Amino acid sequence: MESTPASEQMEYFEEQVREMLVPTDTEDAKLVQKGLMLYRQGVVKQLQIFNDKITSTVQDVTPCYVKLDLVFASMSTCSCPGEGFCRHQIATFFAAFSKFGSVGDWVTAWREPAREKKDATNWGMQTAKDLVKANSILKPDYSRWVQSFEVSFDTLLASKKYTSPYVIPELYGIYERRIHASAPVEQEWRLLYEMVAIVVSFRKLAALSESLGHDEDTVRRAYLHLFHNLLDDAEELAIKIGVQSLPFAFDEFIERLKDDAFDLLRCANGLELERIQLYRHLWVVFFKKKAWREAELTKIEAALKGLQDWENPLVLMVAGVHLNLLIGNDETALKLIGQFTDEEIVPYLLYWIEYLSVLKAWRRVGVLIELFLQKVKAYLAALGGYHSCVTFARSAIKSVTNYCGENERFDLYERALLVMLPYSFGEYEYLLFERKQYDRWGELQAFVGLDFYDLPKDRLKVIEKERPEVLLGMLHQTAQREIDQKNRSSYKMAVRHLKKLRTLYKKLKRVDDWEYFLETLMDRTKRLRAFHEECRRSKLVDV
Known part of the structure; x- marks a missing residue:
């Protein structure tokens, strides 16, 4: 290699x-x-x-x-x-x-977001004050609400005065405070007002991102958290609205919100995960009538047929899967899922696994989990970035745990951990240790490539007491890696590992194996004088 x-x-x-x-x-x-x-x-x-x-x-x-x-x-x-x-x-x-x-250039580029954020504050705050003065508190009127949101957004964020991605969070914060300041006084209307604001703001922000030409990496670094905050706020609002009785006057607003939610599917080409997440949540929480869902499916099918070559069909297709699952058309949903690549569909499968788990529709959940495990390895390979993969793997493990526990499918749980290695390492390591499968635990450590002294000390004490032979291979690997670095400090670390290795061989009453190994090692490294000096200095070998 x-x-x-x-x-x-x-x-x-x-x-x-x-x-x-x-x-x-x-x-x-x-x-x-x-x-x-x-x-x-x-x-x-x-x-x-x-x-x-x-x-x-x-x-x-x-x-x-x-x-x-x-x-x-x-x-x-x-x-x-x-x-x-x-x-x-x-x-x-x-x-x-x-x-x-250049280290200086790296630090300057890294600090840029904080500097630009400060530069935008004064201008944005003054603009916000002018907007608050110019707009009175709006009465419950859906069209006027939307118009107010759009005008405020365009004035603050789409003025072209600032186009740097790092300024957007500061300006958006001012826009958001403006929206809250203009909300209705009545609690029930205020909650609905804020939900409509989330849908409109999300759509406007996604469209702005595309118009400014910000790529995925730029959005992630600068203001992806704004979309995630909107998603969190939408979930909290849905809970608050759900526990109160809604006046009949809400019906028209919910109908209009349903139509505006469709725009989330086509307002931009990027931010697929975030757009579909908000769309799915709205259709689970607010738009529950079967007739609405069937009509929405028809609307999605028509939109797919009318797409231009340059338009991305993925979000519309995922929405189609979602509506079919909500209606109970699992067979149709699975056929649609088959049209996606593994990399495209995997992140969306977790939501449906969790949604059906809440309903305790275990047969339906099991089918989706099996499908997920067939596809997740390809998705992780395409995802890239260790932290991103670990975060996704943890989320996936959490999603399948409920099903595995309720249905005593512990074999499926372990298969999920194996498929997602090395990103599921922490969970799998814990499982093997708790089961006292120390041989497999040691193989897992070797697979990941951890050094012996990077391992948890409490784990090492238990294994050294119950199955010390498991540690031999790890110590051999760790010592050899240090020797291969060929410098004085690494030789000292190697000797430290070798002394521990000698202790374990004596404990296992395999002194002859230790002496043969050490003799072979010293002969193989006879050109490494500094290493031999460290061995003699530490009395690992006779002077």
Whole structure:
């Protein structure tokens, strides 16, 4: 297997660092500043880039040993007592990154969102005040509500005065405060007003994103959280509206909202997941009449036939699956699902699994879970990004757990964990350990490639007591990886692993195997004088 070039490894690692650190978060901003100071002070020593790892010693108040994992950034470690990504890891990242690009340029680009957010505040706030003065509190009138939302949105966000994606959250916050300030006083009307505002705002924001030409990565970094906040707000409002008796006057508003919800399917080409999520939720919570759902299906079929070549049919097709499942036409829904690629349909399957699980429609749920497990591996491969895959895998495991527990399908639960490795590692590791399947637990650690001393100490104590032979292979691998790095600090770590290995061999009464292994190792590494010196210094071998 060919190794990945160091520049590509660094690019992938740098993307993960950007995901973990938020420039508008005060603590993250301080962390980057401290790491930058350490790097510029030149205290990062013994920097090594080798085998998907970066190692260094950072001479802080006390020396800290850092190991960055270029594949899984979240598994990087530092010997300091801090939790998570620390200043020593940041400093090491900068020292390594400097060999491939400008650290100063990286920091400037990373800080850009916070700076632009501040620049937009004064202008936006003044505009919001003018809007509040110009608009009185609206009476319950659907058309006037929508017009007010659209005018306010266009004035604040579509004026072209600011087009940077990082300014949008600040301006949207001003727009949102304007909407809330103009809401009806009566509680029941206020809740409905806010739900209509969510649908209109979501549609306008998606259309604006497309008109500004913001790609998926830009939206994710700058303002994807706005869409997610709208989705959360819609769910909360649905609960509040659902527990109160609705006046007959609401009927017309719900009808109009149903028609506007259809626009979510065609207002943009991107943001498929978010648009369909809001659409599905509305049809589950508000639009429950079977006649409405059947009419909506007819509308979707007509829209699909009228699509232009450049228009994306995916959202309309998913909506068709959703409506068929709501009506109970599972056979039709499954045929429609067969028209999608695995990468396209998998993220939507989880919602339907959860929805039918709430209804305890277990037979229907089982069919969807089997379908999901056949397709999820291809989806994870296409998804990319370790954190994204882990987040999705955890969500998927949570979705299938209820079915597996209620129907005693523990075999299906384990199959789900196996299919989604390595992203389901945490859950699968816990399952094997709790079942005392220590051999398989050890195989899993070797598969993921964790170093022996990265493993949980409480786990190691139990296994060393009950099945110490399980640890031999991991210690051999860990020691060899350190020797392969061929530097003094890694040799010291290798000797530490070998001494632990010697202890285990003695405990297992396999001293002859240990002596044969050590003799072979010393002969194989006879050119590595520094390693042999460390072995003699630690009395691993006779002087």
